[in-house]
Amino acid sequence: MLTERQTDVLKLIVTVKKISTRKLAEQLEIAESAVQKHLKRLPQQGIIERIGTINGYWKILIKE
Incomplete structure (x- = not known):
């Protein structure tokens, strides 16, 4: 189970796979x-x- 913040991070990564930590x-x-x-x-x-x-x-390994 993902936390709310982990979900937010994942959503941004799905949008921009090369997004930086910054x-x-x-x-x-x-x-x-x-x-x-x-x-x-x-x-x-x-x-x-x-x-x-x-x-x-970032490669997404789960289906949305």
Whole structure:
């Protein structure tokens, strides 16, 4: 089960797969460290996967 904030992060990633941590933080009006926490948990739950590194993107692993 996703938290409300994790759902918000996921919605933004679905919209912009190459969105940065900084942009996510700006859009959600939360600290970058909080975004990083959510981005660590979503892959652990099998919801997203990071493809590549700095110039990578987020791959959605679940159907909407």
